[in-house]
Amino acid sequence: MIDKLGKLLRDIQDPNSQYNRRLRFEKNLKRNQKAFDKYKKSQSSSEDVDETEEVSEEILKPSERILLRKNREFGGKFASTEWYRGAVVSELEQIQGNYDTTDLGDTFGFEIGKFYSFNYDALYPDRYPFWDQFPLSKILTMDIDNEKGTIYFLGANIHYLTPDGGYRGKVAINMLNSMNYVPDVCLHTYVLSGISNPLRVPDDDVDGLSDFITESFVDNKGKRVSPNKVWRT
Secondary structure, eight states: OOHHHHHHHHHHHHHHHHHHHHHHHHHHHHHHHHHHHHHHSSSSOOOOOOHHHHTTTTTTTTHHHHHHHHHHHHHHHHOHHHHHHHHHHHHHHHHHGGGTTTOOOGGOOTTTSHHHHHHHHOGGGGGGGGGEOOOEEEEEEEETTTTTTTEEEEEEEEEOOOOOGHHHHHHHHHHHHHHOOOGGGGGEEEEEEEEEEEEEEEEHHHHHHTTOOOOOETTTSOOBOOOOHHHHH
């Protein structure tokens, strides 16, 4: 009993604990309900239910909509890594129009210092014991090898950190706010030609999306590697 009470107290004090993330999520839902009720009063009694549900979720962050969708589809049951990965892609694709990439031609649409989710096919897989096919990475720098005609990005992929206790969400927030704070295990080079479907991650939801296990580690022979063998603290 004492141990349980101590854990609860630690969770209450930790702003990124599952306990406090759930409270923030429920608070957003309450705000959402008020917005939803206000919208209903302004509409005729014949409004469509699906339409109001869509409007009611507009104020939620992508990670919160994913949690809501997961609860609707599975309740408290397990959802696979593939399901979370598909949900993240779907949510991020819907908000890419919010970002103006007009002035980002020199970096091929990437904004240095921001987080992106993307598919990655390693150009030289034999050089690595394992690598992530679906990074969630802060883009640090871009470089060009003029001799090879190859464009490289240096990124900080938080999938190499454990999600336990919201740890990598905290690290992601710290990385977003500081150019100098990057754990060495997160540093990886990405060749532009190996990147596909890059999706900008909103700054205010980096920690929420970090909690989802969407990574896909494979070894240099293409065999799956368990994330538990990769994660570091």
